[in-house]
Amino acid sequence: MKRLPAGAVPVLAVILGLPTVLLPGSVTAQVTYTIAFGLLVVLAWLGVRGRTGRDRTAHGLMAAALTAWLGGDLLYAALIWHFGELGDVSAADVLWVLGYPLLAAGMVLLVRLRAPGRLREAALDVLAMATVVAALFWQFMVAPEVTGNTMSLSVLFAAFYPFGDVLLFAAGALVVLSPGERTGATRYLIAALTLTFAGDVTISAVSPVFPDFDTARLDSVLLLANSLFTAALLNRDADQPAGSRRADAQRLHPARVVFLGVSLLTLPVINDVRLGDQAIQRLTMLSAMVMLTVIVLIRFTLVVREQEQVRAALAHRATHDQLTGLVNRQELHVRLSAALRQRAGDGPVVHFLDLNGFKPVNDRYGHAAGDFVLVEVARRLRATVRDTDTVARLGGDEFVVVSAAVDDVAAVTERLRNAVAAPLHHDGHDLRIGVSVGHASAAELEHPTSDTLLAAADATMYREKGATYAPDATIGMSRTY
Known part of the structure; x- marks a missing residue:
């Protein structure tokens, strides 16, 4: 059977997602969305077929994430049909939340396979940026739900979803910062993670500000994001999302410095604004700043040691014979x-x-x-x-x-x-x-x-x-x- 071109998958998702944009909540929108999502999941598993070893595991985890999200949609629809209106939390939330760590685990494993032993610096930079994003999400999304409320399932899931997005942000940043050429599959993955992250954040932010806006329209954005994940799995150069790169491309990218600089500035600014005087918020921000400081110090120490090793190697090469290691x-x-x-x-x-x-x-x-x-x-x-x-x-x-x-x-x-x-x-x-x-x-x-x-x-x-x-x-x- 001839394989569907990877580039055709997002186009198909856009076409089948139009009813969701134009007729949100209608039967037509629900049917076309479910058909489209189901087709994406089938294609994703077809992309896994034929792979072996840990490569198959990485792609299988990503396909499993899409399957979990689809399963959550189907379970939610079944619960609505059987019980009518549901509360803030249902069994479907378990599947929706499960998709985040599955997807992040698949991405991390995939990058580790493509750049073995070359991810230390990228991982530290990602951890620094993820710390800031997690602090922002806590301050603006989680803390308002937790503060003044008794602990319940709805409060727990209100925290799970933002931190699921933090996982996706970290996975996407690791793909971007990892060494290697940017293949077609890599670009699909980055675009998919960006849309998923942006869609989730927009849905969470729009509801309190614009209560009359039907966020079901934004499901089309998530459908497009899922189609990009599927396209990455179908793309055959998904086998090399972080392959070898030319030596002149190994230099530190200016964007990396900017991201780290923004990370260092963000937490003090939030702390000075003092959006909340709750002890838990102050403790959380302090913990985030300590963690960020430790990460930056580790990163700085590694850079200094690498420079020392490079200078020592150059000095040795200048004074020793390259073949025998004897003095020249x-x-x-x-x-x-x-x-x-x-x-x-x-x-x-x-x-x-x-x-x-x-x-x-x-x-x-x-x-x-x-x-x-x-x-x-x-x-x-x-x-x-x-x-x-x-x-x-x-x-x-x-x-x-x-x-x-x-x-x-x-x-x-x-x-x-x-x-x-x-x-x-x-x-x-x-x-x-x-x-x-x-x-x-x-x-x-x-x-x-x-x-x-x-x-x-x-x-x-x-x-x-x-x-x-x-x-x-x-x-x-x-x-x-």
Whole structure:
């Protein structure tokens, strides 16, 4: 069966919702509304079909929310038909209220699936904004119902509905603020949440101000919102509402700063207006301000820590070799110069190592094998020397070890040679690598510098290489360090 295009669903809802706008409360409006809503629920479950795992659970929760709302409408109509006029609360309210957490849970799970491990900042921002919205709803919608009234089911449900809207607001804000491209399904979800939130708030606000206005007309707005939820479930890119985003789009959006700024300003303004002097209202506002302050402090702390981590990473990259993690040439000169200024005994002592047989390994087994050799040699050198010694990679297959002082230079040289020359095993191959080691100490030079000390160690290394291996054309050449 050919799938109904997602974009056609809202159009169908608008057409079938016209009687609700033009003839609110009529039999025609009630029948067309019920047919339209029932069709949306069927299409929503068709959108769930074919999905698997937690993705199916997320979409199923959203479809279940629409089903609960439809069930509430049908149950309310049945109760009216059987009992006549009902009070402020009926069994249908249970289903209507149930739809809010079901929908919010489905949205949150969906976003978590699309942006795993990347929602911490967005969740904190959403929590801050939801705290303000909840405080506003309490002040203007819930408190007037609760204050001076005995606790009853009607009072409880009067509180449940506004806070259900807070859940929807939080879910919508999480979709907006979560990282990822805004797909067609995401836009349907955002539009649906916006209409649902606006419709519920308008219905709650219009009744006290305009008692003669028939709020049944606004059911068409909620029908359109439900059609947008259904369109999102039918849309195949609902599988990726928060996919990967380009790096330049990861920057902090100005709207995010504005929302947080408004959140910080709103609660103090409400508190200064002092719309009510009831102790419960003052306590509620104080609790909201404390919670908002804690959230903002956590958010600020996380931002500062991330900046510190970024700076530390950049500083490490500037001073260390990216492949092996050893100190690089620039940092080696800095540390060697510092060691020369703080000379202890005959130190510092420099060992210069150049691998033998590295190029044939690289040529025969590929660059991956060559990288493995360099990383393993670096690991072995670090494990062989003291924690206070410096191990550096100059580039290519050349390494340097700097020690503040050495009692037995020959013994250190032999340990370094044995560590590097030990067999290497990579991808089923035995790799044979030798090493030539030269050394020099500051005590041997008249006016030692980092350059002259490295050059002296390099020269002794090349003398060893020339005595052990075939003459190298570069032996005796002047090199700059």
